[in-house]
Amino acid sequence: MTPHISKRSTLAIATAVAAGALLTAGMTTGASAQPDTARAAAPAPAAATAPLSASARADLLQGAEDKAAATADRIGLGAKEKLVVRDVVKDRDGTTHTRYERTYAGLPVLGGDLVVHTAKDGSVKGVSKATKAAIKVASTDAKLAPKSVAAAAKSTAAKTGDTAKADPRAPRKVVWAADGKPTLAYETVVTGVQKDGTPSELHVITDAATGKKLYQHQAIETGTGNSQYSGKVTVGSVKSGSTFQLTDSGRGNHKTLDLNHGSSGGKLYTDADDVWGTGKPSNTQTAAVDAAYGAGLTWDYYKNVHGRSGIKGDGKGATSRVHYGNAYVNAFWQDSCFCMTYGDGEGNAKPLTSIDVAAHEMTHGVTSATGNMEYSGESGGLNEATSDIFAAAVEFKANNALDKGDYLVGEKIDINGDGTPLRYMDKPSKDGSSLDYWSSNAGNVDVHYSSGIANHFFYLLSEGSGKKTINGVAYDSPTKDGSKVTGIGRDKAEKIWFKALTSYFTSTTNYAQARKDTVKAASDLYGANSAEAKAVAAAWTGVNVK
Template identity: 70%
Template sequence: MTSLYARHKRTTLAIATAVAAGALLATGVTTGASAQTPVSDAGKKATLAGAPLQLSAAARTSLIKKAEAATPETAQQIGLGTKEKLVVRDVVKDADGTLHTRYERTYNGLPVLGGDLVVHQSKSGTTEGVTKATKATIKVASLKPQITSAKAEKQALTVAKSAGSEKTSADRAPRKVIWAGNGKPTLAFETVVGGLQDDGTPNQLHVITDAATGKKLYEYQAIETGTGKTLYSGTVTLNTTLSGSTYQLTDGTRGSHKTYNKSHTTTSSAGTLFTDADDTWGTGAASSSTTDQTAAADAAYGAQVTWDFYKNTFGRSGIKNNGVAAYSRVHYGNAYVNAFWDDSCFCMTYGDGSGNTHPLTSLDVAGHEMSHGVTANTAGLNYSGESGGLNEATSDIFGTGVEFYAANSSDVGDYLIGEKININGDGTPLRYMDKPSKDGGSADSWSSSVGNLDVHYSSGVANHFFYLLSEGSGSKTINGVTYNSPTSNGSTVTGIGRAKALQIWYKALTTYFTSTTKYAAARTGTLSAASALYGSTSTEYKAVAAAWSAVNVS
């Protein structure tokens, strides 16, 4: 579960999702798509050899089944031990026929956390390389715990309570795992703690405990949006569904995305599906009423545009790339100043903000939150340390991509995060991609202590890299916003355009990043992506290297 805020010592809020609120009007059963025309950095070009293909559901299923049938042979080919088995998670096929198959791993039947890997095969079936979350050999001396699962659970509950968790309890009994996320692979217990965090965000704290010593090895939080008048995006077109004589806020053209009303509750249920008699949604103004449709309209619009962005930019059909939509929940909690993605319910949730009149439903927030779902279903970047910063940056990067894609005159594309929702109360955005440190906490460049920052601040390194790769260094004005991006090494970086930068980041995320990827590995992964897409001697490849060097990642 991921949230929009950073959490200072887990006691204060910091935004971590996207906001999109407004009123929408729709006049047909499945009328319209987006009222805006997408923008791009360049005209339509031939498909790149290394670009991912848009696979039909049948083709994707066929490739997954073929990979599953070959897991014993694949495990042997890549040198895994006899106690290790592969579990297919996903497959990506490039235009030139290259296959990238993502696997989880087990050891003697136990899940190996941090053992995920990607096997890269040529069109002929030859293995060309393997990207592993850990290079360590998976082997433990004993599979018999020296502590009880009850002790591991008690420790996990203590960790959660010390962070201010309320209604704290284990969601399920601790399970035995092999922890390979860092250092020597270790027999461990994984405990998932439920309840609520100190700001009302649902809790899914994963605590990994050494099964021999009882020492905590790791922890991460798994909680990471008719025609109408929206609060943030102006007048837009929505797709709705007519059921009898009542319209439902269900988009039947995009995986049946639905928008629900939580009515200021914090329960785990979806809530009540928004319906309307005349297909006119919201008023374009915020309201503290739990029946207000404006926030719902913005959330539905955000989901609609995000779906189109991923499909038309990367050929990705939905968050899981299986044609099925997530769902959205608005009016969560009472004056809840946050929003979050929860992969366990496969849903986005938005609070109404201060006084229940500042919903966190803006377009870039919607794109940010749903992109957490894409990360969870591809690289699965652990939401802690440097990998957590990369996770957050990925959502900022694609949330920004969504905002530019929409070409909405009421919310023009920019490299500012959450500028519409005014969380700070002074009109400033939540984060700045051109110079992240302007928010007072984010890192402009890498240092050995970056991994100790909250993930919403360690994300600054990757956000800054993406801005430099897209637009270059120095002063410039884009869509009326002035930027002045510095470099840590004093270099001058020339951008390659946002469209290419997005393609490189997406390919790296889906084919070269793993759950434990840190910044040095992110540099390697994006260089591999640039090489596959544009060639190892290309301007794009050299720009990736220069942009990483400019944020002190080598």
């Protein structure tokens, strides 16, 4: 999804990797963070996600791939449909949730993704589908030529006002099933550069018979060292010959690169004495320290709290790139390079590398690998909110003395120029644009503003309504109907959202479905009649999702 950071808009910070406990391996020293000692950890519920090693996950994926045809038959798919395995998570009680893409007559089905929930004994407990429609089209022969479709897609990109230059790739034939009746279509990816300097990967879906544009979405998701925002921290490095490299071998070999104000490539940071940066933006290593630290925290968070090893759950680290462009006021996650990229902000003095920005960006990658909610309409708001939710979770878990956890987004990077944060989770409308509550118009609002509904839900679920002060920040969270919501604590709220994201959300999930899925997740974890499940329902009602 496209980052959306400017003085007139909210932050689109993308996927992060995870924070919490210290990991060490070889020459690597993990990003340091004070432990969360608020209370002793309770035993994990049977439905909680079980940690999976890379090899165990690979075995589950291979097993699912081997049985894909049989699974398609078991869940009643048509003869022309096939399943392609994309992800798998396993609960502590042995239940697996296997995520699939679908094909029809060999064509990708966009909006056809589904999750099969299988009990330990192999029986199918249920299926979560992005569409309930039967996948079928009259013919797979397109009336339009790919060349004309590409030209139309390029024109569409120009009309959006987002793309300064455009280069359409060869369209691919697909079945569009994300909205209404399945339709034979073309998907064209128009690459280029957006007007603010952000790379562009605009996906345009075109009816293969009429040439009508059916949908479009932007795929770029806007997102011992001395750091600028977190003080003196520990970052992962390895020694190579007589120099040190900013490669974190304890976290999947995550690398931090210097773009040197360019827009591609990048050079791996090296240092003679393994002391990185000065804490000042004038030193080019300082932004790298913040980026590497935030990536390490995010990795640790997902691994230690949710049992997920890396963004894709495969134990592989991503890449962080700093000093993108000149005075670029944004940050973004890009699946195509499995990397997160940071600008240096106004005057190249405020790099967008704070903990919550890093976690937000890398969480876009986690979302892409799991629920993959389309970055448009209500699903886009949920996508963006997921990054805000886990950005807050990572920041709280890190418990850094100079950047305490809060329910504010981007409070350190001063995008607005007046010291105010980009977003507020307790009352999102305080930023002047975000939505506090759901309405029928929510799907027509920019995703960085419609995300406020889920952000507000998460705050209410965690902390409850009314006034509260946490880590020195005063909050006052209202509800649409004036009801009082009692929070269940952030720890439980995080686990419920992660469970819903990885086990139930699909590409087309909207707010009404998110309510059902999070109630289901809470019921799985804590019981159908539990206080937690009831609190989830109450918090959604509080933001007018009924």
